[in-house]
Amino acid sequence: MGSKVTAILVWVSTLILYPSMAAAERTDGILSTVNLPAAGSQIATEMYDLHMYVLYICVVIFIGVFGTMLYSVIVHRKSKGFKAANFHHSTTVEIIWTIIPFFILFGMAFPATQTIIDMKDTSTPDITIKATGYQWQWGYDYLQGEGEGIKFLSKISTPREQIRNEAPKGENYLREVDNNVVVPVGKKVRMLLTSNDVIHAWSVQQLGVKQDAIPGFIRDAWFKADKPGIYKGVCSELCGKEHAFMPIVVEVLAQEEYSKWVAGQKQESAEPAVDVNKEFTMDELKATGEKVYAGNCAACHQANGKGISGTFPGLDGSKIAVGPKADHIKMVLNGKAGSAMAAFKHLSDVDIAAVVTYERNAWGNTTGDLVQPSEIKAFRN
Amino acid sequence: MSQEANHYYIPTPSTWPLTGAIAIFFMGFGAAFTVNKLPIGYVSLAIGFAILIYMLFGWFGTVAKESESGKFNKQVDSSFRWGMGWFIFTEVMFFAGFFGALYYMRVLSVPWLGEMEIAYGTSVWPEYAAGWPTAGPGITEQFTPMGAWGLPAFNTALLLTSGLTCTWAHWAIKLDKRSQLKWSLFLTIALGALFIGCQAYEYMHAYSELNLKMTSGAYGATFYMLTGFHGFHVTLGAIMLTVIYFRVLAGHFKPEHHFGFEGVSWYWHFVDVVWLGLFVFVYLL
Amino acid sequence: MAAVHHPDNELGHEHEHHGPPAGIMRWLTTTNHKDIGTLYLWFSFAMFLTGGVMALTIRSELFQPGLQIVEPEFFNQLTTLHGLVMVFGAIMPAFVGFANWQIPMMIGAPDMAFARMNNWSFWLLPPAALLLISSFFVPGGAAAGGWTLYPPLSIQMGMGMDMTIFAIHILGASSIMGSINIVTTILNMRAPGMTMMKMPLFVWTWLITAYLLLAVMPVLAGAVTMLLTDRQFGTNFFNAAGGGDPVMFQHIFWFFGHPEVYIMILPAFGIVSQIIPTFARKKLFGYSSMVYATSSIAILSFVVWAHHMFTVGMPVTAQLFFMYATMLIAIPTGVKVFNWTATMWRGSMTFEAPMLFSIGFIFLFTIGGFSGIVLAIVPVDIVLQETYYVIAHFHYVLVSGSLFGLFAGTYYWLPKWTGNMYDEGLAKTHFWCSMIFFNITFFVQHFLGLAGMPRRVPDYALQFADFNMISSIGAFGFGFSQLIFLYCIIKCIRGGPKATDEVWEGADTLEFTDLPSPAPYHSFETPPKVK
Ligand code: HEA
Ligand code: HEA
């Protein structure tokens, strides 16, 4: 019997200890392993506090109820000769324990309501960014405010070897991307979320944002970061095989640095873009194409072009990859409705030309075809 | 033998359910393979159907025999009533799902798709003006919606009349007027069959002249799924009525004991009511 | 204790049925509620092991960061099928098994209302299970969109998804027939004097559960049918381009899905409400409020579904409505917890395995309920949705809730079913192992979720490594603890000390007071008189 009581005690004490453990964790700012990470925005702080508040109430009720039960279990046992009473009804008691929880719940719902209303208020943003989910990367479009017009794709930068356990895992394993979303501190950033294929979710816990990205629809959310720093998130809706590998990194900069970043980006895009009318050589296209392929297509069609039988067709020897060029280009540009093959319109003309050229001349495919960016441009219109 | 049994009738072990399960096994795999265009699917589906029909004949035949030999007492009879009642309730919920989908699209998702620009300053479908009926923002093929006052109104009249003849049959059975019973049942079935015929004609008309298809976006999908499932239920009801008709010809049912008939008539009325819902929400509004 | 009589002897010899036919045909063709109950129970246990093996594979992959055992695509298939198999294959059929065995005996009926259809309800399950499991072996593999089957991801899947859809249709048909049977039996076949408000709570909870099933299974059937036509016949229910909405699927699914979780817990409430009074040797406290609470939970369950969708971006009013409605469920559930506590209060308790599992149930279910309340608070759900916190929440209510309830019920009624007493020592070992390993597995998942580990991932960031390792170790411990259960049951079926007719000192329902142990093949052909 002693062991039972100890076991129960262990769990009760864990429950009591846990919130205090969690509360202590909050101040030191590092990522917690037992509680919500330190909040990085007003809303996230409210969320954090609400969670602690509700948790404490629950722990108190828990101790009340199970303290009573534990007492009963220890004292009211037959082996101690305890004789059963025979009450089995009391309207008063029952009314009391229906009403009290009602008030407790009211006490929880009240502060939550205020936060919800704030959380949903996406009006008057300083900056609006559209994030588009792709299988499996994020596309960002700065639509309004400082930085308007900036546009880039952002995908995981953890090397495959680390995931495959062929290289030691880095510190930011699975939580690093090639292009961070950069925003200024203390500005209201409105995120518009949509998707190109399946449902994804844009989620950064520390900023208190999680919003599904639904294909064909736009939804929004907002945050205002308290201080500069790096905030990490993950795609939070199952979106296929690489769902685990679709992180989000938000880089919050002080205002001046943000302006510098914007200027840098502007300059980059002002540099004469690669001329779409330029004629590329086979080698140039194949080299670029291989990179584009590895970054966008290999997840499904595999690096060796063999695909995965039953799910993703191989491109090595596929009718489309060695057939007429037009069908191949259309497939990549528009995808195929009702299948996992999404439209890749968001890639640049050069990239698409390169990847198509690559596919037509890689592995066992030897069409010798060269697809120029100008052809892609023609197809777009 | 008309003496009421004094015990609740518990059937002896039976192979019919197992036969039914085997049928469903073939049909389940068959359907999954068929929709993926594997030839073996059709074979499996056909085998499954054949077994199912065999099972239905056998099972219902047994029940009819048990019923006629007086094995079902009052309590068994009321079990059937509860059972049939709740079964119809599940059918109501099934249709509620599809009506819900229709209303969700009409009232929520289609307007959202049209108002995106206003709400977010940018839109996935900039060109789209919401309205109903619609094929949705991404489907360019045009179609003409189905009007309410032609064939559909006639169909409404057909089904309502068949509801009346069905009730007439019920009176006939209660008053033991066998020839009236036969006639009214026959009429009910004929009206049902005519309804199905009209519905089939309407589909052909929709496909060939209105260019209204399953693939015509929200309108096409809800139109065909709702009317299609309803039509399927009418067909089932008509088949059940036909079975009842043959049982009547064979002299089954008594004025005070005829739940086989009543259950089917409940079903028929249910199908009727669903049609009214369809007529109003799919065709009229 | 009322006199135990043997209806077999009293009964006229007019009937066809004496004993069961011998051999395999007994099980294939049976119309006997006890045989069918047994079939359900074994089937669900087999499914539990199947789903459990999938869970262990998941936990093995998650033992360490990095991909080591399975590919991501296969991992998603495992997660999906683990959820589907456990929910539709293990927990639900197990409760139907209990209903079959117990309801006729508890209300004094000779059998289920539709005995032959009852057989069909069961024999539909194996083809459905076969469809589900064999979908692993078709090109493209099993469905990998999560047990919630959200489109458009589920539109992308291969043939395995169609097999899953048809399996769900068949399972749904089986549940509907089972529920019609249960409702009819309870409403129409009670012994004289067994008024509604005298029915044992297990019967009450099942009546309400059956109503939930009747209301929501057809809706699920509709949802997956739309999924099927979207996949194969070009409809656009869940496609914005055609004016549909992927989120509409979520609404329809959760309109089914939330009542579904109560379908999996209410019968467990019923079982526990039978056991606690028995071992406290004291009448259940607040019988009628238990009935009202159960009904309130059922009714409320229809208006809370969107709490699974707080992140889809609904209007603020919808979020508020669904938050308030969800929180309200704590009140009737609380009434139940308090009533159980009050029943134990000043009882004369003993702690055999059924009682241990019942107490374990209340204790851990309440933790799960509290994490449910935490999740119901929208702003908190925003940070926790789709993380391991949710996984922890629902394993607390499903494993230490539904499953522990099933264990409790099994030990409670096993002596009545087999006529033999089970091995109490083994059963207690089973309890303590389950209790400890369960918590090791799932308690730490709260931490993982809070710290941000997403669910449905085969790989995770390094900060989550420690707790995942602990959780995986716990899972193996928990899994192997279930082998004790299996052994204990087989041992009890094979023999053991003879159980008395009453079995437990404090038991007062008809199967204990009016029937011998083991319960005869046909019980109550003449209805007992209930005072
Ligand atoms: C048996 C199954 C079961 C049960 C009983 C419950 C019970 C509850 N669940 Fe749970 N839930 C699931 C199974 C279940 N759930 C599953 C499977 C999922 C995930 C599905 C998926 O996404 O795959 C889920 C997910 C889920 C979510 C969505 C999380 C997310 O995805 O973001 C939410 C949010 O509100 C929620 C809430 C609740 C609540 C409030 C209850 C309440 O009913 C709990 C009530 C009980 C108590 C509160 C304890 C006892 C009460 C007292 C002692 C009284 C005093 C208490 C207070 C005043 C607080 N559940
Ligand atoms: C209904 C009940 C139910 C039950 C009982 C369980 C039981 C368990 N579950 Fe499950 N789980 C779900 C329902 C359930 N689960 C659902 C609905 C999901 C969501 C799916 C989704 O996201 O879509 C989920 C998801 C889920 C996940 C998250 C997966 C992910 O997000 O990727 C995890 C991870 O730890 C997990 C673990 C476990 C474990 C360790 C058990 C253990 O309790 C299992 C213990 C049992 C065994 C281990 C079997 C024992 C047998 C042997 C050891 C013997 C072997 C013998 C032979 C082969 C003969 N479950």
Ligand code: CUA
């Ligand atoms: Cu994108 Cu998960």
Ligand SMILES: [Cu+2]
């Ligand atoms: Cu829910």
